[in-house]
Amino acid sequence: MKCRVCRGAALIDLRRHNANFCADHFVRFVQSQVGKAIHEFKMFDPEAKILVAVSGGKDSLAIWHILNELGYDADGLYIGLGITDYSDTSAVFARDFAVAHSLNLVEVDLDDTYGFNVPQGARAAKRVPCSACGMSKRHIFDRVALDGGYDVLVTGHNLDDEAAVLFGNTMHWQTDYLARQHPVLEAREGFPRKVKPLIRLDEREMAAYCVVVGIDYMLDECPMAAGNTHLRYKDALNLIESGSPGTKAAFVQKFLAQAAPIFADAAQESGVELAPCEHCGALTPSGLCAFCRLTARATGQPVELVPNPRLTS
Amino acid sequence: MKIELRNPTRTLELEGPMSVQRMLNKLDLNRETVLVISDGTLVPIDAMLADDATIEIRNVISGGDR
Numbered sequence: 170m171k172c173r174v175c176r177g178a179a180l181i182d183l184r185r186h187n188a189n190f191c192a193d194h195f196v197r198f199v200q201s202q203v204g205k206a207i208h209e210f211k212m213f214d215p216e217a218k219i220l221v222a223v224s225g226g227k228d229s230l231a232i233w234h235i236l237n238e239l240g241y242d243a244d245g246l247y248i249g250l251g252i253t254d255y256s257d258t259s260a261v262f263a264r265d266f267a268v269a270h271s272l273n274l275v276e277v278d279l280d281d282t283y284g285f286n287v288p289q290g291a292r293a294a295k296r297v298p299c300s301a302c303g304m305s306k307r308h309i310f311d312r313v314a315l316d317g318g319y320d321v322l323v324t325g326h327n328l329d330d331e332a333a334v335l336f337g338n339t340m341h342w343q344t345d346y347l348a349r350q351h352p353v354l355e356a357r358e359g360f361p362r363k364v365k366p367l368i369r370l371d372e373r374e375m376a377a378y379c380v381v382v383g384i385d386y387m388l389d390e391c392p393m394a395a396g397n398t399h400l401r402y403k404d405a406l407n408l409i410e411s412g413s414p415g416t417k418a419a420f421v422q423k424f425l426a427q428a429a430p431i432f433a434d435a436a437q438e439s440g441v442e443l444a445p446c447e448h449c450g451a452l453t454p455s456g457l458c459a460f461c462r463l464t465a466r467a468t469g470q471p472v473e474l475v476p477n478p479r480l481t482s
Numbered sequence: 483m484k485i486e487l488r489n490p491t492r493t494l495e496l497e498g499p500m501s502v503q504r505m506l507n508k509l510d511l512n513r514e515t516v517l518v519i520s521d522g523t524l525v526p527i528d529a530m531l532a533d534d535a536t537i538e539i540r541n542v543i544s545g546g547d548r
Contacts, residue, residue, distance in 0.1 A: 170528045180524040189526075226544055329543070376517055376542035380524055390489055390544065400545045407514045407543070 181377050184414035192381050199378045202369040203235050210353050212364040213321045219243035220319040220361075222310055223266075223274065225259030225387040227379045228325030230266050232367055234384055236323065237270060243323065248309050249278035250302060251286025252393055262387045275317070275481060277309050283476050285467035287393065293467040298393035301463060308460035309480065311451060314361035317481035327367040327375055332417040333402040335424055348436030351429060359445065359452035371417065372403075449477045483535040485509075498533035505531060506539075515543050 170179040172191035179189035183198075190198055206212065213219065219236060223229045223245040236243040247263040250256050260276075267274035280286045283305075285293070290301035314322045331350070338346045356362035367375065379386050394400075409416050445451070446458035453459065457472060465472045483498040485505075496505060502518050502525055518525040519538045531537060 170526050178526075180526055182527050192524075227542075228544065330545075333545075371514075372542045372544060373514060373517065376540065377524060380517065380519060380522070380540075383522075388488055388540070394545060397545065400543065403543050403545060404515075407512050410514050411512050 180381070183374065185371075185410075185418055196378065196381055199231075199370060199374060200235050200238060203232070203366045204239060206352065206366045206369045207364075210364070210368075212353055212366060213241075213362075215241065217241070217320040218318065219321055219323055220275070220310075220314050220317065221245050221323045222306070222325070223247050223263045224325070225262035225266075226325070227376050227384070227386045228327050228330075228367060228372075230262070230325075230384050230386050231375050231378050232323060232325045233266070233272065234270065234382065235378075236366075237272065243272070244317075244319075245272060245274040246310065246313050246322075247274055247276050248306055249276065249280070250305065251278075251280045252288065252298075252302075252391060255389060255392055258389065259387045262385065266384065275313060277313060277480055279305055279309070282309075282478060282480070283464050283468070284470070285464065290463055290467040291393075293469075294463050296463075299397060301467075302393070304459055304463055308449075308451065308458070310363075311360055312449075313480045315359075316479050319361060321362045321364055324363065324365055325367055325375075326365040328369065328371040328417055328421060329403055329406070330372075331365070331368060331421050332406050333399050335421060336402045336406060337398065344432055345436060347429070348432040351425065351433075357452075359443075359450065368421070369418075448472055448475060483531050483533055483537065486536075486538045487541075488538075489541050498535060499530050502527050502529050502531060509539070511539065516541055 170182060170189045172179045172194050173188040174194040175191060177191045180192050181195055182189045219241055221229065221233045221243050223233055233243060233245055245267055247260060249260060263274060287298055287302045290305065291298040294301055310322050335350060338350065352365040352368040354363040406417050443452040443454055446453045446461055447456050448461045449458060451458045461472055461475055464475045483496055485494045485496060506513050513527065517540045519540055525537060
């Protein structure tokens with residue numbers, strides 16, 4: 170197996186690109202795919218102040234590494250979710266990466282800041298853990314990005330993540346979600362700009378990037394997300410991909426080019442009015458935002474006593 | 483050859499030599515979902531694995547415990 174670029178010994182085959190790469194050219198390929206996504210979707214300028222949501226896993230550490238390699242100014246944000254030993258260990262990977270690459274890591278602990286962790290939040294709200302976790306993370310991402318004056322929040326969602334979400338939304342014809350699925354969510358009052366520069370790269374490519382450049386990442390998976398639907402969608406898509414390489418990329422890229430604008434136009438016509446949360450000010454369709462309601466239930470406090478701190482100064 | 487798998491963590495033994503592709507087929511693993519790693523380096527799909535090789539098969543699909 171030979172590298173497509175230099176004809177030296179290849180380490181990895183990328184069937185959907187009909188290409189094999191040696192270590193050096195694979196790293197350049199991955200970084201160029203990120204550069205293309207940033208350019209194609211006009212994600213941010215070279216001078217942007219960037220906040221990367223970092224979990225300690227392969228995707229978030231890889232995108233932080235790549236942005237740094239491409240010369241961007243990017244801080245990391247790690248959120249301690251209190252998911253048993255899993256959270257303690259993932260924090261170590263995030264901190265060690267930041268130290269090794271002399272990067273700034275902002276940390277927010279859900280329990281220290283708001284008085285509950287994800288397992289408690291899920292129990293109190295009678296929600297599945299992934300729902301309480303996602304809601305908490307989104308709230309903290311927004312707050313830290315806005316409070317810290319960041320131009321954009323970067324997340325490590327890759328092609329497989331986006332394909333699985335698109336598959337799920339399509340299977341259930343969730344047209345309101347389909348209208349919002351895009352690698353760029355524009356900033357609006359109360360929300361920072363959010364972008365997904367790994368949209369052109371799949372999970373195998375991201376894990377391989379970490380191995381090749383020596384990023385030590387959290388290999389264990391979240392115990393609270395065991396056997397979730399999202400994983401089953403990924404398995405189904407990978408079964409198709411193994412027989413027809415390129416299917417996942419075509420599914421996502423053609424959706425973005427051909428179908429997403431139709432759903433977005435339809436959603437605009439039936440837009441829901443948002444107003445500031447009565448407690449924290451985050452925009453919400455109801456009087457209190459979902460995160461403040463979750464915090465009140467999880468801590469057993471009246472909403473007026475729910476913490477509402479400024480998270481960065 | 484000794485094969486370490488994760489999520490869940492387990493160790494398997496297979497008789498070599500054998501190509502990476504054949505080993506993945508034998509273990510019924512989808513090549514789109516794993517990397518084969520030896521001494522911290524990726525092992526290409528067409529490589530031959532010796533009978534005394536020790537390798538890691540790393541699942542690359544994130545999103546929760548299996």
